[in-house]
Amino acid sequence: DQQVKQNSPSLSVQEGRISILNCDYTNSMFDYFLWYKKYPAEGPTFLISISSIKDKNEDGRFTVFLNKSAKHLSLHIVPSQPGDSAVYFCAASEPGNQFYFGTGTSLTVIP
Amino acid sequence: DAEITQSPRHKITETGRQVTLACHQTWNHNNMFWYRQDLGHGLRLIHYSYGVQDTNKGEVSDGYSVSRSNTEDLPLTLESAASSQTSVYFCASSESIRGPQHFGDGTRLSIL
Numbered sequence: 001d002q003q004v005k006q007n008s009p010s011l012s013v014q015e016g017r018i019s020i021l022n023c024d025y026t027n028s029m030f031d032y033f034l035w036y037k038k039y040p041a042e043g044p045t046f047l048i049s050i051s052s053i054k055d056k057n058e059d060g061r062f063t064v065f066l067n068k069s070a071k072h073l074s075l076h077i078v079p080s081q082p083g084d085s086a087v088y089f090c091a092a093s094e095p096g097n098q099f100y101f102g103t104g105t106s107l108t109v110i111p
Numbered sequence: 112d113a114e115i116t117q118s119p120r121h122k123i124t125e126t127g128r129q130v131t132l133a134c135h136q137t138w139n140h141n142n143m144f145w146y147r148q149d150l151g152h153g154l155r156l157i158h159y160s161y162g163v164q165d166t167n168k169g170e171v172s173d174g175y176s177v178s179r180s181n182t183e184d185l186p187l188t189l190e191s192a193a194s195s196q197t198s199v200y201f202c203a204s205s206e207s208i209r210g211p212q213h214f215g216d217g218t219r220l221s222i223l
Contacts, residue, residue, distance in 0.1 A: 004153070032209055043115075043201050043214030044154070089153060093209055098169060101146075101154040 003027050004092050006102035014110050019077040021105045023090035026071065030092040034099065035064060035075050038087045047088075048075070080109045113138040117202050117215035125223055130189040132218050134202030142205045143185040144212060145169075145177060147198040154201065160185055161208060192222045 005024045013019045023033075031052040036044035050057040050064045050073065057064050063076045077084055087106045091099040115136040124130050136143065141162045146154040156169030158177040166177050174196060176188045189196055199219050203212035 002152075006153075034211060036214075041216065043203070043216050044212075045214070046211035049211065091154075095209075098156050098159065099209075099212075100170075103151060103153040 001026075002103070003030075003100045004090060004102040006088075006090060006105050008105050009103070010106045010108070012108045012110060013080045015082060016079045019075075019080045019084065019107055019109070021075040021077075021088050021090075021107065023073045023075075023092075023102050024071060025073075025092050025100075027092070027094060027100075028071065029094035030071075030100075031095060032093050033064070033066065033073055034091045035062075036089045036091065037084075038089065038104070044089055077107075080107075082109045082111050085109045113213075115202060115204055115213050115215045117200075117218050119218060120216065121219045121221075123221045123223065124192055126192055126194055128192050130192050130220065130222075132187045132189075132200055132202075132220070134185045134187065134215060135183055136202075136204040136213070137183065138204050138206070138213060139182060140204035140206055140213075141182065142208055142210075143179070144203045144205075145175070145185065145187045146201045146203065147171065147196075148201060148217075149198050157187065157200075158185075189220075194222050196220065197222045 035047040038044040087104045093099045144159040145157040160179040202215045205212040
């Protein structure tokens with residue numbers, strides 16, 4: 001059973017607008033979350049992380065929000081750029097345990 | 112620059128054959144991981160290692176094995192390849208056990 005879910009397989013956004021990618025999880029013991037970005041024929045690259053002691057973490061155009069009560073996190077990209085077009089994976093882990101990955105959301109930023 | 116490389120990038124083999132995928136990292140990380148990526152499943156952990164001579168089973172380890180004889184390499188072996196093991200395989204390493212992982216560019220394996 002998938003413990004980390006990304007229910008939107010794809011998302012299209014106009015350049016300059018906000019992209020919001022969502023991720024839900026079922027395990028309440030998860031306390032550390034990562035987002036990765038993946039281009040075709042390449043491996044995922046780390047984007048941003050958040051631990052459960054925070055509800056927000058920012059890095060430049062990227063912000064991750066965590067809602068522990070809803071078991072939901074989201075990645076906001078503002079403003080979106082064509083180079084942001086990629087597949088985005090969220091991943092979650094509990095202390096001492098492996099990371100579980102979502103199925104990914106393919107973002108297309110339209111110039 | 113430090114990197115993590117996987118070889119081969121593409122491989123086609125037949126069912127029943129033994130296959131070994133190579134992973135080499137120059138980050139000097141103790142922690143190394145093997146994942147497979149399949150449509151509808153995202154990335155799933157196969158095996159991982161926290162140091163030389165240490166190996167552990169992940170979520171989908173059946174039919175796979177790894178060995179860790181040095182810090183730089185974690186080869187993944189399919190003892191008797193099955194068509195269900197057709198997938199894209201990624202190797203990764205990290206400085207800390209739960210830290211961000213550096214991924215290789217993947218090996219696309221087709222088993223006919």
